[in-house]
Amino acid sequence: MIAACTLAMALCLTRTAAAAEYSPAAGATLYDSDYIVHDFHFASGEVLPELRLHYTALGKAKRDAHGRVTNAILILHGTGGSGRSLLNEHFAGVLFGKGQLLDSSRYFIILPDAIGHGKSSKPSDGLHARYPQYTYADMLAAQHELVSQGLQVDHLRLVMGTSMGCMHTFMWGEAYPDFMDALLPLACLPVQIAGRNRLWRKLVIDAIRTDPDWQQGEYQSEPARAMRTAAGLLMIAGSAPIQMQIALPTRDAADEFLDTYMQRQLADLDANDLLYAVSASRDYDPSTGLEKIKAPLTQINSADDFINPPELRLAEREIARVKGGRFVLLPASDQTHGHGTHTWAPLWQQHLAQLLQASQPAANPAAP
Numbered sequence: 001m002i003a004a005c006t007l008a009m010a011l012c013l014t015r016t017a018a019a020a021e022y023s024p025a026a027g028a029t030l031y032d033s034d035y036i037v038h039d040f041h042f043a044s045g046e047v048l049p050e051l052r053l054h055y056t057a058l059g060k061a062k063r064d065a066h067g068r069v070t071n072a073i074l075i076l077h078g079t080g081g082s083g084r085s086l087l088n089e090h091f092a093g094v095l096f097g098k099g100q101l102l103d104s105s106r107y108f109i110i111l112p113d114a115i116g117h118g119k120s121s122k123p124s125d126g127l128h129a130r131y132p133q134y135t136y137a138d139m140l141a142a143q144h145e146l147v148s149q150g151l152q153v154d155h156l157r158l159v160m161g162t163s164m165g166c167m168h169t170f171m172w173g174e175a176y177p178d179f180m181d182a183l184l185p186l187a188c189l190p191v192q193i194a195g196r197n198r199l200w201r202k203l204v205i206d207a208i209r210t211d212p213d214w215q216q217g218e219y220q221s222e223p224a225r226a227m228r229t230a231a232g233l234l235m236i237a238g239s240a241p242i243q244m245q246i247a248l249p250t251r252d253a254a255d256e257f258l259d260t261y262m263q264r265q266l267a268d269l270d271a272n273d274l275l276y277a278v279s280a281s282r283d284y285d286p287s288t289g290l291e292k293i294k295a296p297l298t299q300i301n302s303a304d305d306f307i308n309p310p311e312l313r314l315a316e317r318e319i320a321r322v323k324g325g326r327f328v329l330l331p332a333s334d335q336t337h338g339h340g341t342h343t344w345a346p347l348w349q350q351h352l353a354q355l356l357q358a359s360q361p362a363a364n365p366a367a368p
Contacts, residue, residue: 023085024096028104030058030161032084034119035150037142043283046132053146054119056102057085058096061153072108072153074172074180076143076165078187079277080234080343083111084116086162088341094345101352107157112146114139114164118278123272129217134276135283136164140171158356160184162342163307166299170286173293182359183297184352187342189308190299190318192285197307200237201278204230209276217272224266228273231265237307240338243367287318296324296359300348302341303334 024030033055040051062071077085086092094104102109113120115134120142132138147153160178165190170273173183203303211226220279225254248254299319303310311327319327328351330336337344344350 009132022089022092023168024058024104027306028058028096029060030056030104031200032056032119035045035146037145040142040145042132042134042138043294046329048121051115051140051142052119052277053115053150054083054113055127055146055151056113058109058111059107061108062153062355068231069108069153069155070261071158072110072147072151073102073158073160074112074143074147074156075159076111076112076159076168077114077117078161078163078165079281080117080243080274081162082113083158084118084363086111086231088343089143091251091343091345093347096354099304101349101356102158108151108153110147110151113205114168115142116280121278122127124216124270130277131276133279136167137278137283139280140168143172144176156180157181158359160186160352163188163339164281167281167284167286170290170293171284173295174286174289177292177294178283180295181361183293184355185197185299186348187301187339188299189295189301189312190322191287191289191314191315193281195199196309198204199246200233201281202269204233204278206231214271214305217275219271222266223271224270224344225272227269227271230271231262231269232362234265235261238339239306240304241334241337241338242304242334243337246334254348258265290318290321290325291323293322294326296326296355297322298326298328298345298351298355299327300330300342300351302332302336302338305341306337 012018028326035053035055036050037053038049040048061069064070075086077083094100096104096109098105111349115138117120123129156179159172160183166185168182169185170190172180207229208223211223213219215224248257299315301308301310301315315327319325328348330341330347335347341347
């Protein structure tokens with residue numbers, strides 16, 4: 001898995017390490033399940049006879065007098081992660097507990113594994129490079145199928161997501177503008193992936209595809225040279241300069257960390273899964289439809305994010321096109337974690353609180 005970091009700093013796309021596994025409060029319901037979509041049609045025209053969509057859920061759905069779900073929250077993970085990758089003490093432990101903002105005794109929290117991730121269908125299941133060439137549009141369609149058909153949820157109180165999930169959150173707001181009350185995208189930009197962001201992704205893709213040991217996806221063992229290059233690029237992309245300088249103040253400390261990091265990453269990564277996951281962003285470009293978003297939206301980035309550098313000022317430019325849109329840039333500090341700041345809820349939960357308050361359904365201001 002991409003997320004395998006140490007020294008309590010965000011060095012990767014999806015989560016930070018040195019975080020304890022989240023334990024739900026006594027009496028809270030937490031479970032995992034699968035939903036099977038038969039004959040799932042991808043945007044490429046390819047069809048998968050059975051698409052397995054895995055998800056983790058907390059709490060129970062509540063419905064109003066008309067049968068409409070009032071308390072469902074959809075939370076979308078980043079590249080290489082899974083729904084369970086968000087079950088850590090600095091995300092779930094800050095948000096899902098009794099009396100917290102997303103108290104799982106009040107809300108029905110849905111944490112899906114995106115196509116190609118976690119325990120959902122992915123290339124490494126057996127099809128390898130013959131697996132359909134999925135994109136973000138396919139991932140979004142599958143999420144909607146899981147929520148609306150699999151879980152019979154017809155409305156979402158909130159859609160939020162980190163990194164890739166942040167991008168999917170913008171897409172949800174455009175594709176299903178009446179489906180949610182609020183949107184919280186964390187750590188992304190609502191524009192086509194270009195510039196440096198595209199370059200490092202393309203370097204990962206090309207490293208895998210040009211390694212002779214990849215064998216067109218039918219390798220017997222992981223293409224080591226490609227995976228080492230990919231792991232290094234992922235580390236830099238998710239790096240947090242202040243945290244890294246604090247944790248690795250000497251050359252020897254940095255070298256030792258790199259050796260440990262590489263050993264852990266190379267043990268977890270699958271070349272085809274990684275190739276597909278990174279390549280899936282190629283169709284992302286919500287900038288053409290931002291005016292379609294109806295729900296109040298708060299976008300949060302951090303100033304030390306390598307993947308979404310603040311000096312581009314793209315977020316400030318595009319958020320003006322979102323009715324009810326607001327952009328928050330967290331200043332870099334010894335508390336932020338680069339791109340991985342998206343998973344450290346103590347740093348941005350006050351903005352989530354404001355969004356929830358501002359987006360209370362008009363018919364019942366006291367409702368969850």
